[in-house]
Amino acid sequence: MARLTASLGRTPGPYDPPPAARELTATSADGARLHVEVHGRDTDPAVVLAHGWTCSTAFWAPVIRELTAGGHRVVTYDQRGHGRSPGTDGHLYGPSSLADDLCAVLDEALAPGERAVLGGHSMGAATLVAAAGRPGFEQRAAALMLCNTGTHRLVESARVLPLRSERMRERAHRFLLLSRLPLGPVSPLTRKALKYGTMGPDATPEQLAAVARLVHACRPRERGAWGAVLTKLDIGTNVRALGAPTAVITGTHDRLTPPALARVMAEALPHCAGLHELPRRGHMTPVETPSEVSGVLRALVREHLTDAAAPGGTGTGTGTRTPTGTRTDTEPDRQTQMRKTKEETP
Numbered sequence: 001m002a003r004l005t006a007s008l009g010r011t012p013g014p015y016d017p018p019p020a021a022r023e024l025t026a027t028s029a030d031g032a033r034l035h036v037e038v039h040g041r042d043t044d045p046a047v048v049l050a051h052g053w054t055c056s057t058a059f060w061a062p063v064i065r066e067l068t069a070g071g072h073r074v075v076t077y078d079q080r081g082h083g084r085s086p087g088t089d090g091h092l093y094g095p096s097s098l099a100d101d102l103c104a105v106l107d108e109a110l111a112p113g114e115r116a117v118l119g120g121h122s123m124g125a126a127t128l129v130a131a132a133g134r135p136g137f138e139q140r141a142a143a144l145m146l147c148n149t150g151t152h153r154l155v156e157s158a159r160v161l162p163l164r165s166e167r168m169r170e171r172a173h174r175f176l177l178l179s180r181l182p183l184g185p186v187s188p189l190t191r192k193a194l195k196y197g198t199m200g201p202d203a204t205p206e207q208l209a210a211v212a213r214l215v216h217a218c219r220p221r222e223r224g225a226w227g228a229v230l231t232k233l234d235i236g237t238n239v240r241a242l243g244a245p246t247a248v249i250t251g252t253h254d255r256l257t258p259p260a261l262a263r264v265m266a267e268a269l270p271h272c273a274g275l276h277e278l279p280r281r282g283h284m285t286p287v288e289t290p291s292e293v294s295g296v297l298r299a300l301v302r303e304h305l306t307d308a309a310a311p312g313g314t315g316t317g318t319g320t321r322t323p324t325g326t327r328t329d330t331e332p333d334r335q336t337q338m339r340k341t342k343e344e345t346p
Helices: 002-007 057-069 095-109 123-130 134-140 168-178 188-196 207-219 220-230 235-243 260-270 290-304 331-346
Strands: 022-027 033-039 046-050 073-077 116-121 139-148 246-251 274-278
Touching: 002 188, 022 073, 022 095, 033 057, 033 095, 033 188, 046 057, 046 095, 046 123, 057 073, 057 207, 057 290, 073 095, 095 123, 095 134, 116 123, 123 139, 123 235, 139 290, 188 207, 235 260, 246 260, 246 290, 260 274, 274 290
Parallel strands: 046 073, 046 116, 116 139, 139 246, 246 274
Antiparallel strands: 022 033, 033 073
């Protein structure tokens, strides 16, 4: 996309992807080939990011810029059928293929035995949950970030279409996920609909334009094939198998995966490293508030990754701080924070 912005005669902005230091190709268990990008220096601690449905590596552009500027190496990849990763047989898409692809990327992009902080957004966060219990994943994951996601009942929980009938709302949401109709060019009408469905009220025109470019670039066949996976997603039991410290992020105005889904995950996690409910943010919090998302990732690196690299370090850390400084290192503190966010949410 950086080449595209140059060809269009405009200067790349903060939501355009920065050039990668290296580009790799990972091969999944079934032979699927995945486009991988590495940003930053090889000597810096690693953060691996998985994007969500209809997006690509470009989704993480503002987060990549913040993390690499702060001395982190960032690995991103295009989920199969997205961006520069070719699609395969859509009938084989599912949680297992998501987990296979992630493990292939970790093996390709990280040094032998190297650990990283892993973060995912939406379907990318579900990818991390789907990989729970796999030895390759558990050995690599120093800590996790689950951002704007859910693990089950996504169609029933969504509030994108404000229909009074619950049954009609579910049917409409299912149709949207399964649709393979071309979205056509970005227009004022499609931008307005996209903002209502995926972003909070404070999203800027620049942020909306970046999301629109990503969503409209997704191939209709792949959009529908992965949408079918999301309509049937049911991996809630995997959450309790996530052994690494895990932070959860949601937006109070997320209509695709409402905050209630985040609270359920946070309660089920064996080691919750914080529940962050971002006021007036929608489903696209890494674009809407990249500094908050980057802050959570930096805290996870500081507390659970760089400590492990220090002589005598254990990597367990003594406490994780939210971007606003709220401690979440002990069980009583975690429960207090959860109650507080529930009470403050509109």
